[in-house]
Amino acid sequence: MLVSIVVPAYNEAETIAETLEKVHRLSVEKEILVVDDGSTDGTSGAVRALTGELKEVVLIELEENRGKGYAIRLALERVKGDVVVIQDADAEYDPAEILGLLQPIVRGEADVVYGSRNLRDNPRSYGRYYYGGRFLSWLINVLYGSRLTDEATGYKLFRTGVLRGVSLTRDGFGFCPEVTCKLLRKGVRIVEMPIGYAPRSIEEGKKIRWSDGLEAIGIIVGTRLRLRRH
Numbered sequence: 001m002l003v004s005i006v007v008p009a010y011n012e013a014e015t016i017a018e019t020l021e022k023v024h025r026l027s028v029e030k031e032i033l034v035v036d037d038g039s040t041d042g043t044s045g046a047v048r049a050l051t052g053e054l055k056e057v058v059l060i061e062l063e064e065n066r067g068k069g070y071a072i073r074l075a076l077e078r079v080k081g082d083v084v085v086i087q088d089a090d091a092e093y094d095p096a097e098i099l100g101l102l103q104p105i106v107r108g109e110a111d112v113v114y115g116s117r118n119l120r121d122n123p124r125s126y127g128r129y130y131y132g133g134r135f136l137s138w139l140i141n142v143l144y145g146s147r148l149t150d151e152a153t154g155y156k157l158f159r160t161g162v163l164r165g166v167s168l169t170r171d172g173f174g175f176c177p178e179v180t181c182k183l184l185r186k187g188v189r190i191v192e193m194p195i196g197y198a199p200r201s202i203e204e205g206k207k208i209r210w211s212d213g214l215e216a217i218g219i220i221v222g223t224r225l226r227l228r229r230h
Contacts, residue, residue, distance in 0.1 A: 004081030069175030115155030115195035125199030
């Protein structure tokens with residue numbers, strides 16, 4: 001099984017090298033696609049400095065910031081693996097978790113796996129992020145009949161064909177609610193597994209904002225209404 005690890009990155013020069021080195025150490029056949037989403041802090045330079053050592057790394061550079069969703073869609077056009085893993089470029093998620101998250105797919109028990117921060121006792125960042133994420137999960141569960149605990153998790157793993165079968169349009173952080181709702185709408189079961197989490201502060205580079213939460217609510221409700229009309 002070839003695993004395609006997609007790393008969207010925007011101004012992550014301080015953490016990208018550590019993240020890629022940890023991904024490189026994973027004992028799985030893999031390719032690593034880094035999408036530098038218009039960074040201005042030298043993120044691409046930090047990646048290029050590693051490409052001689054980490055042969056499986058492919059760097060895709062964008063001239064302007066387009067958003068996480070756009071970066072993932074762009075990488076998806078080039079992935080060669082059987083499974084796609086979304087790996088944030090910050091230090092909040094430990095790549096060592098990937099091997100465990102892959103197991104339900106390897107065993108043929110799941111096509112999609114989410115790593116849930118809420119199935120393990122983890123530190124919390126800001127209350128508004130924690131409770132906002134729990135609210136979004138609750139809203140999805142009510143509208144789609146699911147039992148998710150962490151739809152906003154940064155760790156999402158998909159069989160490549162399943163992900164390519166979803167029509168994705170959102171450029172920013174709206175990728176998470178959009179892909180979740182559209183998978184559930186298609187009847188795809190999402191398996192959750194517990195993961196660790198080391199949240200960072202806004203000063204340390206956390207980028208998601210309250211407006212992203214409002215967009216997520218709009219996506220969740222709007223996708224459900226379109227399903228009802230159909």
